[in-house]
Amino acid sequence: METGIKGRTALVCAASKGLGKGCAMALAREGVNVVITARGADALEATAAEIRHATGVEVRTVAGDITTPEGRAAALAAAPHYDILVNNAGGPPPGDFREWNRDVWIKALDANMLTPIELIKATVDGMIARRFGRIVNITSGAVKAPIDILGLSNGARSGLTGFVAGLSRKTVAHNVTINNLLPGAFDTDRLRGTAIGQAKAQGKPVEELLESRKKLIPALRFGMPDEFGAACAFLCSVHGGYITGQNLLIDGGAYPGTF
Numbered sequence: 534m535e536t537g538i539k540g541r542t543a544l545v546c547a548a549s550k551g552l553g554k555g556c557a558m559a560l561a562r563e564g565v566n567v568v569i570t571a572r573g574a575d576a577l578e579a580t581a582a583e584i585r586h587a588t589g590v591e592v593r594t595v596a597g598d599i600t601t602p603e604g605r606a607a608a609l610a611a612a613p614h615y616d617i618l619v620n621n622a623g624g625p626p627p628g629d630f631r632e633w634n635r636d637v638w639i640k641a642l643d644a645n646m647l648t649p650i651e652l653i654k655a656t657v658d659g660m661i662a663r664r665f666g667r668i669v670n671i672t673s674g675a676v677k678a679p680i681d682i683l684g685l686s687n688g689a690r691s692g693l694t695g696f697v698a699g700l701s702r703k704t705v706a707h708n709v710t711i712n713n714l715l716p717g718a719f720d721t722d723r724l725r726g727t728a729i730g731q732a733k734a735q736g737k738p739v740e741e742l743l744e745s746r747k748k749l750i751p752a753l754r755f756g757m758p759d760e761f762g763a764a765c766a767f768l769c770s771v772h773g774g775y776i777t778g779q780n781l782l783i784d785g786g787a788y789p790g791t792f
Contacts, residue, residue, distance in 0.1 A: 537771030539564030541665075543617035544608060544652070546599050549576040551721035552671055553621040555758030559766040560617065561588040568593045568611045570604070600648045605655070615656050616663070617769050620649035621671040623723065625685035633685065645672075645689035650696060653711070657704060666709035667769040670697060674717040674784045694780060701778035710777040712768050717784025718746065719756040752785030 542565065545557040549571035557567050561584045569584075571577040574596035581592040595611050597604040600622065609615075625641040649670050660666025672690040679687040694713060701711035718724060725739075728746070732739040747753055764783055767773060782788055 534770075534772070536563045536766060536769075538617070538667075538766075538769060540566070541616040542566045542568070542612050542614065543619060543769070544568045544570070544612070544615045544656075545619040545621070546570050546608070546652070547621040547623060548619075549573055549580045551723060552716060552719060552758050552761050553619070554580050555760075555762030556619050556621070556669070556671070556765040557592075557762070558584055558587065559759065559762030560619075560769060561590045561592065563766055563770070564588075564590060565617065565769075566591040566612075568595060568608065568615075570595045570597065570599050570608045572596065572598055599652075600644045605648070605651055609652075609655050614659050614663070616660065616665055616667070618652055618656050618666075618668045619671065619765060619769075620652055620669070622648060624673060624683070625689065627680075627682040628685075629682075630684045638685065638688075641685040641689045642692070645686065646693045646696070649693055653700070657700075657709060660709045661704060661707040664708050666704070666707075667773065668709070668711040669765050669768050670711070670713045671765075672713045672715050672780070674715045674782055674788065676713070676715055676780060677782050678788050678790070698778050705774075705777040708774055710768070710773055712773075712776060712778065713780045714761070714765060714768070715780055715782045715784070716761060717756065717782070717787045718750060719758060719761060721758060724755065750785040750787045754785065756783060756785060 543560050547553040548557040548569035557569050577594045581594045584592050593611050595608045622644040675683050676690050697711050732742045
């Protein structure tokens with residue numbers, strides 16, 4: 534399928550690995566020039582080299598913390614304008630809400646709600662003026678089916694979801710869409726890192742724990758970052774112009790509901 538976005542420019546946040554990297558690679562394969570951000574400079578440069586080698590597109594890197602004003606300013610200054618924005622940030626830690634003070638909540642809100650909103654604010658009017666824009670927010674399957682120990686994520690990401698629901702209905706008339714991708718369990722460093730911690734706490738081998746979790750997913754496997762990226766690329770394509778304000782759950786069938 535011809536996606537019609539060759540030559541466009543995208544900003545992909547937290548793209549040195551995992552789902553962000555999957556999205557950046559998928560867009561680059563469609564001929565999109567990408568600016569990728571992450572905190573770790575070494576991993577970021579390695580990913581940029583990999584994308585360049587695989588696709589031949591222009592890849593620029595901005596190492597820094599996208600949740601800070603300075604980090605956002607540097608990322609936004611890396612290209613004259615952006616046609617595509619992929620918001621992404623690592624999820625806040627699990628725990629009991631009784632243990633979280635105001636500072637912990639603000640940190641979660643900054644990363645998973647306010648930073649995406651700030652980046653949308655900085656880019657959406659230019660997209661509207663150029664009559665093309667695609668904004669994709671990587672949130673979490675916990676928005677659809679809250680997980681009790683992920684209260685910080687449930688709250689912050691749900692706030693972003695509510696904000697997007699209103700704004701996306703105003704921008705679509707200008708060919709600017711805003712959607713959310715909700716990942717379930719994907720084979721990423723974050724998933725394995727969490728599994729290692731759980732395995733230690735339970736006194737079980739990590740592979741045993743991972744296999745047990747797979748059995749709870751109807752697909753009987755974890756998702757792969759490249760298939761997540763392909764979904765992102767479709768939403769960013771010319772064919773996604775009639776899709777806005779949606780929450781696309783990609784979880785191998787793990788969510789048991791009808792709606």
